[in-house]
Structure formats: C-alpha cells, structure tokens
Amino acid sequence: MHKINSEFSEKIKQYGAFDINACYNCGNCTAICPLSTEDNSFPRKMIRATILGLEDKINSSMDPWLCYYCGECSDTCPRDADPGGLMMALRRYQIRKFSLGKVADIFYNGFSSVFAWIILTLLAIGGIYIFGNYPDMEKINPLSMISLDTLHDGGIIAFIFLILLAFFQIYVMMKSVNGFKKKSFKFSESVKGFFDVLFKEVLAQKKFSECEDKSRYIAHLSLVWGFIGLFIATITVMMIDLFISTQSTLKIIPKIIGIVSGLPAIYGSVYFLYKRGKQKDNYSKYSHHTDWIFIILIFLAILSGYALDICRWSLFFKGYYVSFALHLIIVFELIITLPFTKFSHLMYRPVALWLAELKNKE
Amino acid sequence: MFHLEYDVMVVGGGIAGQETSLNLANMGFKVILIEKEPSIGGKMILLSKVFPTLDCASCIATPKMSETMRHENIEVLSYSEVSSIERIDKKFKVKILKKPKFVREDLCTGCQECEANCPVNVEDQFNFGLVGRRAVYIPYSTAIPKTAVIDIDNCILCGACERVCPANAIDFTQEPEYYTLKVKSVVLATGFNLFPARKKPQYGFGMYPNVMDAMEMDRLLSPTRPYNAVIRPLDGKIPENIAYILCTGSRDVSVGNPICSQICCMYSIKQAQLLMGALPLADITIYYIDIRAFGKGFEEFYQQAKDMGVQFIKGKVAKIEEIKESGNLKVRYEDIEGSGGVKEMEHDLVVLSVGMLSNPQITSSFKTEELELDEYFYVKQTDPLINPAKTNLKGIFAAGTATGPKDIPDSILSAGAASAEVAAYIRSLK
C-alpha cells in the first residue's frame, strides 16, 4: 500500500527535472534506453515513483546510478518530459540522501554552497599557511613549501577520512537499496561481480559505450583514464619522495605518466565544459550548479597541475609556487568533498553496478 | 459546360468535399468542385473497409463519387489546383490551374489500352509504392472520372500510347489551362496529409521493407489490393505474426505533433479484424498507449477485436531492429501492464499506425487576405461551438479534416454543417 505524496515531485524539481509531470506513461524512455534491461528497467518506473511521491521506491533504487544520461530517452520522449533529466535529479537527490549527516545538503543548496566553498578554500589556505613554510625561491622544491611529512600525514588523514566516509555512505546506500537483504549472494559471485564491474565498467565504461552518442563516452573514458593516470602519477611521486629520495631520477616516470594522462583528462573536462556551456544536447541543456562546480574543479585541478610543470620548465619560480598552492587547494577540495558532491558517483556507481550485477544473477 | 460564376467553390474532392458539394447541390446551389488528383475520392476510396460497421469503403464512396460527378448542379474539375483566391466586393475571384492530363477526357473511354502498352514503370502513388504503375495510367479501378492521365515527368515520349489509343484521346499538345471564376463562397475540404513515417527513424520505415505504414496495409486489404494477398513487401511471405504500433507520429512532441489523430486506434483494430479473416492463423499484436474507441459502436468494436484474439499491449514501441537473415523485426517496448521491464518481441511484419498531419497548402492561394491557421496548421475554427465551419475569413468555410483530425462519420457530419452554414451565408448576401 502506497500513499501519494504530490509534494515530492516539487521537491525533486529543485534538482532539475522540471517537465517530468508531462509524462503519460507510454514507456518509450525505458524501451529506448540501451542500458535498461528486462529485470532492471528505467527510467519510467522512476518517473512514476517521483510523480506519485513514492519515496521508498526512489530511496531503494539503484537506477539513478545505472543511467549515464545518453539523452536518447529525452530526445524521443513524446511529451518532452526529459526522463534523463529526472535520473540526474534523482542522483543529486540520492547523493544528499546517502550523505553522512546530510552534509551534501550544504553543497546542493545554492546559498549554503557558496559559503561552504569559501570556507573550504580559506581552510586550505589556512592549512598551507599554518603547516607550510615560505618556499625556497632559488630553485624549485615543492617540499620547501610544504614538508613531505606534512603532505604524508595530511594525505593519510584525508584518505582515512575518505575511506571511512565512503564505507559509511556506501553502507547507507546499500541498506537503502536493500543491498544487504539478499543474503543469497554467493561470495565467489560477489568477487567475480566486483572484478566484472572493475574491468568492464570502471575501466572500460562498457555501459556508457552503449549510448548512441559515442563522443560523450570517449570524453568520459578519457577523463576517467586521465584521472587514474594522474592519480597514479601523484601517488608514485609521493612514494618515491617518501621511500627513495626526493632527488631520485625515477621521478621522471611518474612525471611522464602525469603529462600523458593529463592530456585526455584535459580533453574530457574541456569537452564537458564546452557541452554544458553550449546547452544543445539534452544532457547538457540543464546543469545544476553542482555539475558546474564539479567539472570546473576537475578542470582547474588538471590545469594547475600543468601550470606547475610549465613554470618549472620556464623557471618561473613564483608562478610555480602559486600554482602548487592552487593545485593543493583544489585537490584538497575535490578530495574532501568527494562524498558529498557529484564526484561521489565515483563510488556510488560501481557499487550500484555491482549490486545490479548480483541482482541479475539471482 | 462552363459557367463563369458559381455559388460555391469546394476545394478538395474527398469524402467531405463530395458530401458538401452534394448537400449544396441538392439545395439548388451551383457548385464547382476542385480536385488536385486525376480522380475524386480522396483518401477514403483507397481504404479497404471502414470501422465500425466494416462496410467496404468503395461501396460507400463510389456511389457518392458517381453521384457527385453526375449531379446537374456540380461541375467537377479534376487534376486542378486553386492558384489564387481574391476577394472582390462580396464575391471571390478565383483562378484555377487545370493541369494537362495529355488525354482528352471527352474522348477517353477508360479502356486502359494505353496503359498496357506503356513501357515506363514508376512507383504507384495510389498504392504507396508497393507496386509500379505506368507513365500513362488510370489511378485505380474505381476512379472517377475514369480517364487516363499522362505523368509527363516520367514519360519518355515514346508515343506508344498515342499509337494504340482506339479513341484517339492522347493529346500531347495540351497546355496548363487557367480558369478565372467568380464564386460567392468557398469551402475548404482540403483534407490531411499522412504522417511520413520516415520522420521516426527509430522505426526504420523505408529502411526495413517489412515495416509498412497502415495506409499500405489498407491497400493490401482492399478489394483492389496490389498483391492480391496479404504478404510481406520484403519477400512475399505470408506473415504469421503482425504488430501494430499506434501513435506513430501522433501524441508525440518529438516529431512536432502532440495532438491525437483520433482514427489510428480504430483503423488498426479494423485492420486487425480484417487480417484475422484474411490470415486465420496469424497472431496480431497492437502496441498502444490509450485505446481511443470513442465513437458510436467503437468500444464494442474494440471489445470484439479482443474477443477475436487480437492481443493488446500497453507500451509505446521505442525502436525496431531488423533481423538480417529472416527480415523479421524485433520491437522493443516496456511491458507496462504485464510483467514489467523492457521486452523484445519478434514479428514478421510491423505496421505503423501513422497519424494525420495538416495540409495547409491552400493558404498560399489567398492573395488579398490571410487565412488563419491553428497551432498545428489546421484551418482555425473561429467559432467552433456554434459555427464549426466558420473561418476567420467571411465567406470562406472549412469541412472535414481541414480543421483537425476526424474519422469518416465526423467528416461527413462536418460537411453537412459546412453546407448549412454556406447556404445561410449565401442567402444573407441577397
């Protein structure tokens, strides 16, 4: 027995999906969706749940994470109800819903998010100011600005914080989507499913590739691979610093990885920035401010990374340290807000895919 | 034969135009009927049978057509177009272009000897390209006037027709003729255009031969059927499993037509019933959003189809894929009321129940004023509740599907209404 809550769809409209009420339940969106399957079909069921305000159904659904917003559903919707837009809106809704202590609310409210980002930035600057030193202006040595130990400790603290939060929020999500109820999963299947998702979806982005518009898939894949590369490069540099020597020539390897991975990442982020700016395709017609902040941060993170290297080569020391500080601030913000912003799809989506995989196995 | 002045000019010789002409002629008005095709009859004459009574369309249409043609108060100009309408005082000066048929109507006996000897083959527009026709042709066996016409764009000027014509009716010297007439009133019964199914690329119409539109299916089922059987256009196979996709091009903003065409549900149900008769072993599935069986006897007709075993599935088909080896088609839909979820079903023939679009071509003929259209380019009814045939222009009336989608009974009623309004208008001029 469900009761109707017609306020709910109004609430969802804060996150986009303004036209969803126009839906007349023809099922075209579900049927055109290349990712929708017989056992796991969306988005119409989500539309229905939203219009009727069946929050349980929405809270317990993984569907928002399985959608890549190819936009075909919205392109062909006979009522112009933008079903894809709803899936995005529901994602935003769920990020809030699953976040610890509703912290994500801060970032999803236009008003409070301004303060949050300012405070975070100030915090980062303050951190550098407190824990850092005045850098060595004679040569380029990032560690002269902020010590290896500080970085190391900060990094570890951030990672522990992140991992705890991630586990907690994934736990919240799985509980919410009834992921734990099905005790019938076999352990071996779970593991296999995990690797399937890791290789097929995280690394190859197979589902994304099923969208009609392949350019988005390529851009996203570039971004993912670029990011993984950059991440590896950063970690490796720190590892070499920590365990070998800050002067080790080995550092050339992560440097090259970094420069090479930066390129696809730049391509990907520019692509999305451009598309969102142009607002032509359905998925880019409407951008929530959180979408903008996320993509801009990513872009700035990579850009500041490149600026670092450019300054280093051009021996523009001041520029180097400023970029370094900027890079640190942005990376800090990205990492620290990961569980509460759009970035969190990095953790939710693989889990959702994994759960969906296991569900299909039943 | 030709008066220079008429009481009424009716534009369009479909069922609404004929009915309007006949009504007015029976009241004693002089009517000139303009039809752009070589034969009057419009779309109805091409149909097989009509819902919900399952009368054969020709049985209803042909007597009306011949009565129209024969009526002493009606002058029919076929293969003609209205090129201009100008208001002069209380009357209209209209210019009509009579396209050359290159066949003398007064001599042609309709023996089709020319057709038998013409070497050219082009797609037959009255069979929607299912078969070919000659460059000289009679549109269909029930055509009125039943005289041949030469499609000069496709003619290779071999002269075979001219040589064999026993009546010496071929005349290549014909030129376009312009007539200037005075009329007191004009009725626009210009009908509708079929939704071009190609505009819905997900359905593969034009790409997959076994995806056809419903008008083609109606031709396959009609007494003058081009295949003499219901078989697939791909390979001539007798289909066993036929799908209907309703709302193709209707109720669909993505193709720019959010309104309902109001006939597709019923004609699909009709075709399903006819197919059950023609192919007793075939399975028929109708994919629908809402079944709109609203007219007199329609709901009962729908229930009858259900009882006959036609399967109705709620869900709009989103796309169709062809299976290469068999030419069969896989349709993808959400089984909303069934088990739920996306389903794929294989059919060996898919019929797209295409809707109606407006045919606003006539607007360009108005030279001294502008005819108002509605949002979807149908002629706007300015007083739909009380004077349904009235347009924004005094003396210009509309009937049939010119003002919006209608089925045949409603078109006929609207023609009746238009004739009453025209009669009142002309009387008011005195």
Next chain:
Amino acid sequence: MKKRIGVYICHCGGNISDYVDVKKVMHSVENEEGVVLAKTTVFACSDSSQKEMVQDILENKLDGMVVASCSPKLHLHTFRSVAERAGINPYEYIQVNIREQDSWAHSDKPEEATEKAIRLVRSGIRRAAQAKPLTPNEISVTNGVAVIGGGAAGMRAAIELADTGLNVYLIEKEHFLGGRISQWGALFESGERGEELVERLYKEIIKRNNIKIWTGAEVESFSGCVGNFDLGIKIHPRFIKTDKGCEKFEEIIKQCPVEVPDEFNFGLTKRKAIYKNYKKAFPEQPAIDIDNCTKCGICEQTCPEVFDFNQKVEKLNLKIGAVILTTGFSPYEPKEGEYGYKNSDTVLSLQQFRRLMELSNGKLVFNNKEIKNIGFIYCVGSRQKGGDNKYCSRFCCTAAIHTSLLLKEKYKDIKTYHLFRDIRTYGKQELLYRDSCKNGDIYLKFDENQPPEVITEGENTIVRIKDLLTEGEEIEINPDLIVLVTGMVPRNNERLEKIFKVPIGRDRFFNEIHPKLRPVETVIDGVFIAGTSQGPKNLTESILSSLSSSAKTYSLLSGGTLQLEPIVAIVNKNACEWCGKCDEVCIYDAIEKKEAEGKTIAYVNEALCKGCGSCIPVCEQRAIELKGYTNKEIMGMIDGIMEEVNG
C-alpha cells in the same frame, strides 16, 4: 409484350467472385426467357459500369434490369437511378443480393454458393419480368419544421432552418431553453460559458420571426407522412405572461415562501415555487411550479399584471413537413452504492460537481468542508462489462480533464487525482490532457476487472486502486471529494419513441440509418435526429449533426413538392366485395369505402398508405395486392428459385 431484360453479375472486387463462380452464373441465366444480355462486372457500382449499363440499355432497348451484387440496402438507389437515366422505370430494376446473403454467408461452400446465386438471379429475372413501372406520387409539402428539444442542438437547428425560409416550431419540455449546456459552465475550446452560449443562441432566435418557441410543451401525437405531418402538442401553463415584463422578478422570487429541491442543480440547492433555472435563463420570465405552489398570493402583489393563474393546458396541432429530434441525453445516474454514490457525502457525479463549481464563489466548499483534494473516477456508467452501457460516452474524459484545468486556474493549490481506464482525449483535446499532466494532476490507471475501491468512514474517504502504471501496486488516496465521471445515457424517451416510431440502437440511443451514408436520417422519412439523442457527443459534435440535419431537412422541403414511394396497396375492383377487413387492419387510415361502378369497394389513399401489406392476408377475396410485391412477382420469384439448375 415480353420484357427485354439485362442482367449484370458483380464480382464486387472479389467479395463475390472469390466464392461464387460469376461466369457460370452468367452462363446459366443468359438464356432465361426475356434475358437479352448478361454480363459480369468487377464493380457494378463504379461509374464506368454505370455508364456501360446506360449504354447497354439504350442500345438493346431494354425495359428491365437485374443487378446481382450486394445488399439492396446499399445500392438499390444507385442502380434505380442508373435505370432511370437510361429511361427504364426504376421499379423495373431488380436488385439481387448475392453478397451478404450468398457469397459471404456461404464462403465455406463455394459450389453451393454458386448454385444459390444462379437460383437467386433467376428469381430476380422472373420478378423483373413481372415488374410493372411505378411512378412515385408527387405531393406538395408543408413549409414547417418542428424541432423537438430546445437544447443547444435544437436551438442551433432552429436558427439555421429559419434562415432557409422555413417556419420553425421549437418545442421544449421545460419552461426554459438551453438544455444541458446551460448547466455546464465554461466550455472546452473557447472557454465560453454554457449560459452565455444559450444567450447568444436565444438572441439569434428571437431576431427571426419565423421561429415560434413553445416551452413547457410536450408532444402528444404525430401522424401523417413525410412532407405533411400533424404534430399534436400540449403546452403546460407558465402562469406568467411571456409577453409582459416586470423589473422586480428577482424580488418576487425571493419573497416566495415555498422551497423545493432544485432539479436544475441536481438537488444541491433549493428553489422557490416561482423560479428560473438560473438568473439569465430564457425566456426571461420565471415560471410557476404549480404542483408546489401554495397559492399564497404573495408573488401577485408585485407586478400583478404579469401573473395569470387562469392559464390552462393548451393543445395545439401543428402542420409540418419534417421534424428534427434533438431531445438530448440524461447524465448517467450511478446506482446507490456505486463507488459510494449516495452512501457518502463525499461522492458526486461530474454533472453535479459542475453545478457545484458554478454555484461556488471564492472557495470550493461542499457540505461545509473546503475541498482541496479531488479524486475523479472515470468510466462510471460507460464501457460497462456486465452492465447495459457497453459504449464509451466519448465526452467524459475531456470533460473531466477540462474541469480539472478549470479548478487549477481558479483554486491554485487544489489537487486532483484521475482514476482512469484509457484517456480518450482524441484530436486536439489531447492538449488538455497534456496541460493537466503538466499541472501536476495525477493519473492512475485501473483494470476494468479491478475497479477502485471507495471506503467511506464518516467524513473520511479512502480510495484504493491497483495502479497499472505502478506495476499494479495498490495506491491509496484520501480525497475530500470524489467525482464520478459519469457518461451519457439515453433519455427516458419511451413515449416519444412510440409517438415517432424512431428506431433505437443497441446503445438505446436513437439510431440513424447509416453512420456514413445517412447519418442524421431515420427509417421514418421526414424524421431526423441530431445532437446527443443519437449518441454521446460533445457540444461541437452536436452542433455538427444539428446543422447537418438542418441541411437535409432543407433539401427535403425546399422544393415545395416531394415524391413518395409508389409501393402502396392496390385493390382489384372486380374481386373486391367490401367486407371492411382491410380497413379494420389498416392503422394508417389509408383504406376508404367507396362506391364505384355500382358496387361498394375498398379504395386506397396512396398518400397515407405505407405499403406494409397488412391488408393482403386479411382479404378473403385476395382482392388486394401490394405494388411491387404482387402475387405474380412473388410466385415468379419462387418459381425462379425452384427450377432445377442445369450444370
């Protein structure tokens, strides 16, 4: 003189020739006596075939013609006019039905169907051989049309007919014109209100001095035949003179002490014994409901000159040429307990609800409760599986959705729930459905076998529905008011049906002859139907049919004369020995006693004779026959069927 007969056997595209060997039929009959020519044709009804027939008749000097094709219901007139054009008397044309009653009925046995066709065609030939030329009777017609029912359709028809120069008698049962539409409020498409529309029509009507209106009038009798009917009407007194006005009617109505439930508002309010349906109802004078009047005399104190309590029931006899029935519909009245109707204070029909909307200003209040949530349940009384009303009422989906849009416009935060089976907003009405969805109205779909359940507990009403759009899950709503979207049912018109002898369809509405060929005509010549008396329609559609029937009426009467069917009884003067039995049995008073050639015989008044033939079997002398169905013709047909068929 022997007849020269032409025989045509139609393939009907294949409808006939697929089962009946038409060539064989042709060969079997071509040597029959009198047959000069026998042919087959693909479509006998096509223009070219018709032309060919005319030519054949002229060339071969034929004086009889037989076409074996479809049912005579379809094409008898077509071929009669072919015959006529070629100079044959149309009654010397015989149509043989080898489609409906042969090829289609016996498609399982083609050989036997062919044999049957041969026998049938032969019987047609025998009949043609005996057929006599008949000439229709020309009669002059009365310039007058009665329109029965003063709703929108009737009023519109009256205006149209008056414009053609006919005298129009508009007869309305109630004391006020306007019918159902005046109860409705804002109308779909233009937004014009029903009352305004009625006013517009009324003002047009009174401009025309050839329209006579009788309100409070009932039809008593109807006799005569097409072109010259007698219509007896009974006019109930209004007790107020319609030719006199008074400024203070409103006050007078207020003063009246009597209060009775107001039918016009479906009992939602009370009215006085002196009343108007609504403030601007037409005619402008109020009427007095004498059954409820206490004759206290208070009303007479103001404007005494307009009152006339001595008015009596008046009977009139109108001479008319034709009649249009626009008697409208009744809203479906749900059964007690149907979705809680009458059992609960929270359940109304759509028609009642529209009145409630009309009557409320500011807030929407019912039973002292402000209405914020409304549940509409569709298809109440329509598309019934088990019940009487199998049909779809056509207007109600749009009406309910339009209502919901109006509500949203007027009361911003009202919520509506629509429990439907299929949404049938056909044509441009789809746009209303779209707008309603966009407004946030919620649509829930139920299966015909699992209708929603209405549970009422005092003030609280719960509706449970298994929503097919949400995987059949049970959804509960808690509306303040439930509106049953009730369709149209035919009016309880039994008396009128009897008087006019109009045929009734399966849906119990008046039935037309054919929805496409003759959509506003009935089997009774000169009796037309229009509007919702014929079946559910929205206003525009009602007007379409009303105008159509006006056009047909005008065509019928405009000539001043009319040709009557010549199939009437005929008396063999020699055999008749007046016994009066034929006169006794004839209900049309067509038989008269007459002295002729020295003896008393029966005489048939051809204008009154309907050609039923009831007089034939009662005549012991067998002195009376029916033209076109004489003994010779019938027996000839029997002979034709029974002669052996030679391979």
Next chain:
Amino acid sequence: MTEKREGEFSPKILVFSTNSISDPGIDLAGLLKMHYPPSAYTVSLPCSSGINPDWIIYAFKKGFDGVFIAADGTDCPYRDDCSELTAKIVQEAQTKAQDIGINPARIKMAAICSVCAEPFVNHMKKFSEALIKMGSIKNESGGKDVSS
C-alpha cells in the same frame, strides 16, 4: 446440379424477411461470415404482416421443404401488433397445409431483429435439421404438385 442422393438431402427453405429489419439481420450474418445452410433462400417484403398464406402453400407445391418467416417482432417500423398479425398468417397457412397433407411444422416463424445474425443462423441450422428429420416434401401428399 443433379438431384442429391437420399443421404445428402438438404432441405430447401424459403425465408420471408422484411426490408428494414430482418433482412439486414440476415445480411449481418453474411457480413460476419457466419455460415448457415445455402439451401435457404430469402424473399424480402416490406413487412411480415403482408405475407399472403397462399404464397406459402405455393412454395410447398413448388418443392420447398420448409418456409421460415423472419418477422420483425417488436421492431416493426409499421405497426406494434405485427407479431400477432404474422402469427395469424402462420396459423392460417398451417391449417391450409394440414388440409392438403403437409406437416404444419414445415412452417416456422421467429422474430429476427436487425442485429440478430446469430439467432438467425441458429434458427436456420435447427430448422434445417428438423426438416431433414421430416424428409423431403415430395414424400408428403401435399407436395405432389412438383411439376417442373
């Protein structure tokens, strides 16, 4: 077609129908492709109350095995008492038939409305079966006059 052998006897039925009610009903049976014995032949009249009993006897004499009157019943457009009048005609014809040695059960009447396709088909089937049991009219004394 040659004379049918005993085993294949298909009784010939003459059906009197009415132009506006029962004939369309019989048409509808065809329209719906419902099958009934093809040896039933219809002669349509304005109204069943106008059937001359002599025609029925004549039909028997010409070799019809049965006569079926598809009356209008209450649907008659001419008169309300149509059924009663028709019943009287049937009675008269039955008496006459009996007088000349024809089984009166060979005359049957039923109301067939304009949509009564199915009832009509059932009547035809049953009547045909009943007539098969009665055997050919030629075996009855009244059916002697089979001249042609």
Next chain:
Amino acid sequence: MSWDQEKTLKYIKNKMKVSEKKVEETRKFMKIRKSIAKALSTGPKTIPQIAEIMNLPLSDVTYNVMTCRKYGYIEETGEVSDDDYYFYELKGRK
C-alpha cells in the same frame, strides 16, 4: 478527332527533352521483366526462388514481380509453399 496523331508527339518532343536517366530506368525495368519471365519459364516459383535466380535483393524482386502481376504478365498459382510463400507463374499473355 481529326488531328494528326504524330504531330502531338512531335509537338511535345520539340518542347521538352527526356532525360537519359528515365530512359535508362525504363530499359532496366524491361530487363528485369524479361529475367522474371525467364526465371518462371521453367515452372512456378516463389519470390525467394526467383530472387535466387535473378540475383537481386528480395524486396526489389517482390516489387517487380507484383508489378508484373498487376499488368497481367504473371499470376499466382494459388498454391503455397511449406514455408508460406505463394507460387507465381507466367500468364498466357506474354
């Protein structure tokens, strides 16, 4: 009815040119017609069988076979193959 027939054709030939493409298409159709006739000369065949002999896409064959049927060159035998195809044969005429 006394005009010179040849003249009317000449008249239009002077007025308009026939594109080579149209003539080519007509030739092509004649060829197809002949090869359908040839394919059927050995006995009745179904459309897939004709297509195999003619080596043309199925849908083109259906269109052309049906056109030939319409103009009375061929007709169906009335028999149906096991896999639900009609057989077509040459008609006496040509």
